[in-house]
Amino acid sequence: MRLLLIHSDFIEYEAKKKTKIAEDPCSPSGRLEEALVAFCAVESPDADGIDDVVNQTVAAISEMAGKVECNRVMVYPYAHLSSDLAAPDLAVAALKSIEEALDKAGHEVKRAPFGWYKSFSLSCKGHPLSELSRSITPSEDAVKPEKKH
Amino acid sequence: MRLLLIHSDFIEYEAKKKTKIAEDPCSPSGRLEEALVAFCAVESPDADGIDDVVNQTVAAISEMAGKVECNRVMVYPYAHLSSDLAAPDLAVAALKSIEEALDKAGHEVKRAPFGWYKSFSLSCKGHPLSELSRSITPSEDAVKPEKKH
Numbered sequence A, B: 001m002r003l004l005l006i007h008s009d010f011i012e013y014e015a016k017k018k019t020k021i022a023e024d025p026c027s028p029s030g031r032l033e034e035a036l037v038a039f040c041a042v043e044s045p046d047a048d049g050i051d052d053v054v055n056q057t058v059a060a061i062s063e064m065a066g067k068v069e070c071n072r073v074m075v076y077p078y079a080h081l082s083s084d085l086a087a088p089d090l091a092v093a094a095l096k097s098i099e100e101a102l103d104k105a106g107h108e109v110k111r112a113p114f115g116w117y118k119s120f121s122l123s124c125k126g127h128p129l130s131e132l133s134r135s136i137t138p139s140e141d142a143v144k145p146e147k148k149h
């Protein structure tokens, strides 16, 4: 998982056109103010321990949310962050799990749709903690036994 | 080089605070409308053929500019696109060369400063050609002879 977190004054998007792998139904537009944008690219190695990757991603998002004192999160699929993408169905399932876990943790969460061409506008606050990127991989013990070689 | 190209209604930035590796002097703020934003992260392997990487990057930017019929380019350093960054002085030199080459090719170019915490606002158009990402590496023949092993 390639993750880019941006503390924003606002993030808004509008789904414009479907790709072959468009998620449907979906929320065709959305806006959050004073929100953490979590740009996510689920990657093929994540398949070896997707639950662990989801947990690590949620932990990284919650940690930054705490640091910048911001409770709102926009989960935004962003395939352009990686050149080794997971299969679409795995990616959508992971993004939904991230959304659910953040919601359960008490965050106000929205999620932009997967597989749509989307217009978006964003304003990054620019303070020293306002941008963070991270590469997340399944931790050793999470990798399913038969996968170990 | 990790490159992310976004066709925007506008891009604007404001330098907020220096990091240890801040470029100085620099243009502390900038805005372009109807512009291609070239988010660039110069990477350590690029050192083996930096001129070639600069040429490939300029070619990729010009190619997209032609496709979306947009002559304006904002070169925007964005280290968060990579986890294998080149040394700062190599990165700044490469970004300046990209800016110069785009200018010579007749583009209207601005360049956000390297090594500053910056606020920025951006509006991505969202049409099917509005976003492109690419990993660029020194091509074989560009790699300096004594580097070949």
Ligand SMILES: [Mg+2]
Residues within 6 Å of the ligand: A009, A125
């Ligand atoms: Mg503000």
Ligand SMILES: [Mg+2]
Residues within 6 Å of the ligand: B009, B125
């Ligand atoms: Mg517009």
